[in-house]
Amino acid sequence: MKRVILLFSFLLVHQLFAQQSIKGAVADQSDNAALTNASIVLLDTDSIMRYFTRADENGAFQFGKVAKGSYILIATYPKFEIYSQKLVVDQKPIVLDRIQINSQSNLLEEVVINQKIPxxxxxxxxxxxxxxxxxxxxxxxxxxxxxxxxxxxxxxxxxxxxxxxxxxxxxxxxxxxxxxxxxxxxxxxxxxxxxxxxxxxxxxxxxxxxxxxxxxxxxxxxxxKEEARKGVFGNANASVGTQGLFDANLFSAKFDQTERIGVTGSWNNMGSSGDASRIRMNNQIIGDPRYKSAGVNYENNFLQRKLHLTSNYNFNNNSLANESSSYNKRVLNNGITQETTQEERSMSDNTNNVLRAQVKYKLDSVSNLNVQLNGNTGTTSSANTSNSTTFRNENRKANDFSRDNSRSSEKDGMDLRLDYRRRLNKSGRSMNIHLNTNIDNTKGTNLIDETTNYYDSLGQYERSVIVDQTRITDNKNNRLSGSLNINEPITKDLYLTFGYSFSTAKQSALINAYTNMPNGQEPIRDTLYSQDQQSLARNNGLDINLNYNRDKININFSNKTIYKYQELTDSYRQIALNRNFWQNNLQANVSYRISNSQHVTLGYQNNTNVPSFAQLQPLQPPTNDLYRQLGNPDLKRETNNAINVNFSKFSLLKASSLNINANANIVNSAIVNKSIIDSLGRTTATYVNIQDNSNWNARVNINYGKPILNGLVQFGPFASLFYDNNYQFINGDLNRNNTANATIGINANKQSSKHVDFNVNIGLGLNQEANSIQPQFDNTAFRSSTNADLKYFLPYKFSLTQVIFYSYTGKTKVFPQPIQQFYMNLELTRKLLSSESLLLSLKAFDVFNSFNNTNRTVGNSNFSESQQQTLSQYLMVGLKWDFNKNLGKKND
The missing domain is CATH 2.170.130.10 (TonB-dependent receptor, plug domain)
Structure with missing residues (x-):
């Protein structure tokens, strides 16, 4: 933080002591009359606006503090020629001769001025x-x-x-x-x-x-840029470091007008999806990761640009071995608390292959066809060993739980989509036909070895439950959907869209859980942990959409009414459910352009969420003896209402921006999971509707940005406010939880490649939480965060980058100690070759070995802390080559 403050102080002092004033006046050349309110702009040698002012009633203008350097002064007035003059600001103030501008009506030839507006x-x-x-x-x-x-x-x-x-x-x-x-x-x-x-x-x-x-x-x-649509560019980098770390990445692309080919690859043992050794990133290495990926992208036009093809393929393999510990405290009713500590070791390995392709084909002058095909296949394996202990009121042991589980699975899927659009007449009537089919299959084998020990009211051992099973899973999903929509212009400004849609979805979820028997005996299927579930859902919908569009206003209204039929059977548990009902979704959006620089939008949404069969069925197969999930056949639908507002304002000449967005959500008859925790620490849960109360939340975000210090720095303060009113059940009793978060901060960015460049983000916040059950745990906590990266430009093409991160999370009634996290990364680089395209780097992460890897979550009477196996301090040496042939370079 001290370095950041010193940097800003240095820049401010430098600007104050290296500035001069410029004075002048603007008049009509024909009669020397003052041109009141004329615009006066100072551009730098790169044609970037640095200063702006207007002439007063006498035509006089003044720039009070202008940094030393070369500038172009531009004076403009409506229906007058544009005047420009080169200036050099040095040691003395500048007083210009009276600028006389000729009216365009007196010009003998046309003058064309190209001006950039940021x-x-x-x-x-x-x-x-x-x-x-x-x-x-x-x-x-x-x-x-x-x-x-x-x-x-x-x-x-x-x-x-x-x-x-x-x-x-x-x-x-x-x-x-x-x-x-x-x-x-x-x-x-x-x-x-x-x-x-x-x-x-x-x-x-x-x-x-x-x-x-x-x-x-x-x-x-x-x-x-037009000249950038043809060329070859990319980069390749490799880094090695202490602790056996390595990171290698490749990206190469070839652009040739419409054809684009790209290749990417990554390989590291640092746990990131690419460029793991980036100095700006939070580079704490969790556990022992391995990552490999490769991808290719191809785009082009064919058949005289009638057909456009976009396709890409990606392969990745991600594995992780990790160790962690956690503590969780749940605040229950009647003065009861429950604490659980856990130690865990885990391993996972995932491999995925994904292919995506899209074809846009212009069949003729009135019809288009869009075809999308996505396919994926992959394998997953994982293993987990953990031990946990649960106490009631901090001193009575309720249970302890241990497990040694493993899982392997294979999955594949395919999604095919066709969209056909045709214009039916010259008045704007058109037709859209949509078809979509989706298939997903997953097969897996789970080996379960779990032991739960229970203790009586005195904390004495009572009994044990052992689950030693092999669970075979087979899930299949098949969905077919389609729609037909007609777009009809009612007037030149009002359009109507109406249509019909349908979908059919079939799903099967098979779990065969076999209890492993001793002495090689035949396994026995455990019906409590098994299921043979078949479900069917059919939807038929009517859609209507109205769109009104004028110069300054756009109004969109849409409504979708759906008739649904659903059924579910499970032969293992003698379940047979079916139902039919109507569902309605309403959307409305209004967009209004107040002026060329101000814009406001307003949106409203109303929809209903119907309970799923998983929430309705009497009993779902458990995963262990500590948790049972029950359904509720009498569950009702919940209703959501949402409203959002957005306001944007820009000053085109000053390049400043103001944005305010706000939203609110209200849920009536909210569906929540009501849980009961018994004296042994076992949870039995069922879904219920919240009656007579509404869950709601609201959020406001404000951000402002403008250039300061003569345009050298992009500066942006921001603020946000969030409030949540949430009803839920805690151990059978209704609890009202209120959460409020407020944040203010600033960000600043400078990239001039001179002296020091930086990117700084500083935020301060306050969190408040209150509960109707056990209000003694209500809490107000302060939090703050600082992210800064500073790049110092040194002689002989050297540069030094410094990354600083600091965060503070205040204490709570459960956790009396605040959490402070701090680290600093450094990177020393040297540009090589005349093009500076080769970069040699030495990086040091977490220089002071000061990072605290404690993670804390607080909310809804639930308090948790966890730590993971983490490596934060290490060194890396790297080489990066940035190549570019023609891209972005104009031809002579």
Whole structure:
């Protein structure tokens, strides 16, 4: 923290002592009349706006504090020519001669001025001009996104835009390695990007059918420069370190207008999905991991651009051996508490193969066909050994539990989707036909060896329950669905979509649990732990969607009414259930453009959740003797109501942004799991509806961003507030749990490749929790977090990166000691070759060996702490080659 404060102080002092003023006036050349409110802009040599002001009623203007350097002064006034002049700010203030501008009506020839605007709003889309935001040489899309007002990128690569998590990253409107957006943001070069667009898109289902389902996906679309659509680029890196650590990664791509080929690979023993040795990441190595992956992506157009193919294949193998310990305290009613401590050792190994392909085919001038095929296959194996002990009221032993289980399984699946769209006449009428089939199969073998010992009211041993079984599982799912929708223009601004949809889903879930007998005797099937479940669900729905679109307003209303039939049988447990019912889902969204720089949206959703057969059936097969799940045949549906509001405001000249989004959710007749814990620590649970009370929550997020220090730093304060009112049952009694979280903070980013670059995020928060049962455990706790990475540019192409992380989690009534986590990582690099494309690095993680690996969760009268086998301090030496041929480079 001291280094961060000193850095900001240095930059501030430097700016204060290296600034001069510029004065001048603007007038009409014909009569020398003052041009009141004329716009005056100072651009740097890269055409990036640094200062902005307006002329007063006398035409005079002044820039009070301008940093030393070379600038271009631009003066503009409506219906007048644009005036420009080069300036050099040095040791003395500048007083300009009176600037006289000629009216365009007096111009003898046309003057064309190309001006870059950093941020534009186009309808619901916020568009950033990439060239207006500085990044380091050889920077990637990830670095550019950190510079854009309203966007943040976490150390692990998660993107947030206007306070919402980004789920899709597109390159020129298409997914590139769609299974992992991090591949795009960490490998596409910043200097190849023309624009970055941020918007909310409808779900893929809604876009293809025309029926709005209310789902919105925050999306980033990257528009490449024209010259960047052809070339070869990529990077390769390898690192080795202490403790036998290694990390190797490869990414290579070839762009040729419409054809795109990409290859990626990763291999490490550090437990990350790629680039495990990134200095910005939280690089604590959990357990003993192994990771391998390989992928290929191919895109192209065929048949004179009528057919577009996107396909990718990914293989990954992920294994982990780990040890952990945990403590859990549950606050029950009547002054009772229950504490459980556990020690655990586990091992897992997962292998997956995934193939995705999409074909968009323009059949003729009025019809299009979209075909998607996804297939996957994989294997999983795991083993778990653990021992736990449960106490009542901290001193009476209730039970202890031990297990030594293992599992192996194989899975495969296929999903095929066809969407056909045809325009029926010139008035805008169109038809959408959708078909989808999905198949999933999983087979597995579980070896179960569990012993539960119970103790009486005095803590004396009473009895034992031993479960020694082999469980064979076989799950199959088969689903077929389709829809037909007609889009009809009622007026030029109002569109109606109506349609019919159906689906049929069959599922079988077989568990044969055999008790292992001594002396080689034939195993006996245990009916309590077995099931032979068959289920069928048929849906028939009517859809309607109204969309009204004018210049400034868009209103969308959709409603889906579904008739459902469901049945379930289980021959092992003599279960036969069936039911039919109606279900309704309503969506409404209003989007209004207040001005070119202000935008507001309002959304409302109403839907019902019908209890599943798993919640209705009398008894589900248990997994061990400590937990029993019962169903409730009388369970009713719950009703959800949600409302969300979003307001965005941008200053185009100042490149500042303000975003406020708020949402609230109310659930009536909420379905909850009501559990009863007996004196031996066994839990019996059943599903019930919460009557006479509603569960609800509300959240508000505010973030603001603007350039400061002459545009050198992108600065953004933020704040959020969350409140949750939740009813649930604790040991049979209804408990009201209220949780409130408040957070304020700032983030700042500088990337000028001069002196020091940094990315800083500081947050402070307050958590409050209150319960109606045992309010003596109500608690208010303070929390804070600081993430900072600073890059110092040194002579001879050396640089030093310093990463600082600190977090504080306050104490609770159960945990009287707060948790403080701190680590610092360092990386010394040297750029090699004249192109600086080869990078040699030495990295030190957790320099002071100070990281605390305690994890704590608190909520709903449940308090937990856990620790895992962790390696946080180690060294690594690495070499990275960043290659680029033609991409982003203009031809002479």
């Amino acid at each position: 941020i534009k709003i186009k309808g619901d889309t916020i568009e950033y001009d990439a060239g207006s935001f500085e990044t380091e040489k050889n920077a990637k899309l990830e670095d550019l996104l950190r510079r854009l007002p309203g966007l943040t990128v976490s150390a692990s690569g998660e993107i947030t835009a206007q306070g919402k998590t980004v789920s899709k990253v597109l390159i020129d409107g298409e997914e590139f390695f769609g299974y992992d957006p991090k591949i795009a943001i960490r490998n596409v070069r910043a200097d190849a990007i023309d624009k970055v667009q941020v918007y909310e898109r409808k779900s893929e289902e809604a876009e293809l059918t025309g029926i709005d389902d209310g789902v919105r996906l925050q999306t980033v679309n990257v528009v490449l």
